[in-house]
Amino acid sequence: SAAEKGGYDWFMRKEIYEQPQAVADTLLGRFDSDRRLTLDEIRISASELRTIDKVVIVACGTAYYAGLVAKYAIEHWTRIPCEVEIASEFRYRDPIVTSRTLVVTISQSGETADTLMAVRYAREQGAKVIAICNTNGSTIPRESDAVIYTHAGPEIGVASTKGFLTQVTACYLLGLFLAQERGTKFGDEVATVMAEMETMPAKIQEVLDGTDALLALARDLHQTESVLFLGRHAGYPVALEGALKLKEIAYLHAEGFPAGELKHGPIALVEEGIPVFVVVPPQGRDQLHDKVISNIQEVRARGAHTIVLAEEGDEEVRPYADRLISLPRASTLLQPLLATVPLQIFACEVATLLGHDVDQPRNLAKSVTVE
Ligand code: G6P
Numbered sequence: 379s380a381a382e383k384g385g386y387d388w389f390m391r392k393e394i395y396e397q398p399q400a401v402a403d404t405l406l407g408r409f410d411s412d413r414r415l416t417l418d419e420i421r422i423s424a425s426e427l428r429t430i431d432k433v434v435i436v437a438c439g440t441a442y443y444a445g446l447v448a449k450y451a452i453e454h455w456t457r458i459p460c461e462v463e464i465a466s467e468f469r470y471r472d473p474i475v476t477s478r479t480l481v482v483t484i485s486q487s488g489e490t491a492d493t494l495m496a497v498r499y500a501r502e503q504g505a506k507v508i509a510i511c512n513t514n515g516s517t518i519p520r521e522s523d524a525v526i527y528t529h530a531g532p533e534i535g536v537a538s539t540k541g542f543l544t545q546v547t548a549c550y551l552l553g554l555f556l557a558q559e560r561g562t563k564f565g566d567e568v569a570t571v572m573a574e575m576e577t578m579p580a581k582i583q584e585v586l587d588g589t590d591a592l593l594a595l596a597r598d599l600h601q602t603e604s605v606l607f608l609g610r611h612a613g614y615p616v617a618l619e620g621a622l623k624l625k626e627i628a629y630l631h632a633e634g635f636p637a638g639e640l641k642h643g644p645i646a647l648v649e650e651g652i653p654v655f656v657v658v659p660p661q662g663r664d665q666l667h668d669k670v671i672s673n674i675q676e677v678r679a680r681g682a683h684t685i686v687l688a689e690e691g692d693e694e695v696r697p698y699a700d701r702l703i704s705l706p707r708a709s710t711l712l713q714p715l716l717a718t719v720p721l722q723i724f725a726c727e728v729a730t731l732l733g734h735d736v737d738q739p740r741n742l743a744k745s746v747t748v749e
Pocket of ligand 1: 439536537744746
């Protein structure tokens, strides 16, 4: 009913708007009185954590994309190699998993069969398994060595939204915790990142407060046949997630690519008028920002209609953006928590305009309990 949906037309839209609270709740109470990050749920000793020589993140769907985002942060902060793998691929290829491997599973429901089978397989190999999960007492956390719960609250819409943002948040907590316990990052550095994380709920709210342009964009573009999404670094999985949302609920052909990979194939898809979303990293020390601007020019020169997501005050992108979506400022690693949100809203709006059941898309289930 409308009451259950809090006055929104869809659970998905309600859940998109709950994201500031969901992220804040996931961050809550993670520091002890000495401002040390404490993940109470991780009952693996610091000495055991110091022996870990590889992190393998295993998940399906949107949770897999959360893992792809997390890889950038975990490797950067801990200097431990981190692989991310689709759960249904993982156990069938004789993966290298030992007692020094930390397997991290991500699952909103905690019941996804492919992910559960990966947990069982990893434990048989002697690996430690940490679950990142939104559902208390579900099977995956019960069968794991430790769990970090996301506190998104129940997610009803089949297409995951607040699940994703809170999964990224929880993975970042884990990455910082590993860095702290292993000494690759120290008190102040951990506290600095945590302080920035704590500003994210308000920034996500800012994104949500400025969605009128997105609704107009959806009206203009909902008849399109195909949409491309480009990103680099942590913006690349954001592009994948933006494309997945459109496929899931709007049944539109959509693809996400690493922007730098365009010229090696995908640019052949670019034709007059095709909408191309581009996630632009913050302006900063590295060359990433400028590289993405050249990528925008490449598609625009071939007729693409560019929808550019860039941080506010980024004047360099303006000449190449047919539409500009401004994001509050954030570091490169935290930007996915902002850049994903307009893509969720766009998909929700396009699906609504096309007359689809946004909460119950055809052929999909919220939780897939068969392999
Ligand atoms: C299903 C859902 C997706 C979800 C995936 C993983 O396919 O339709 O939205 O991302 O499962 O679900 P999980 O509960 O493991 O995060």
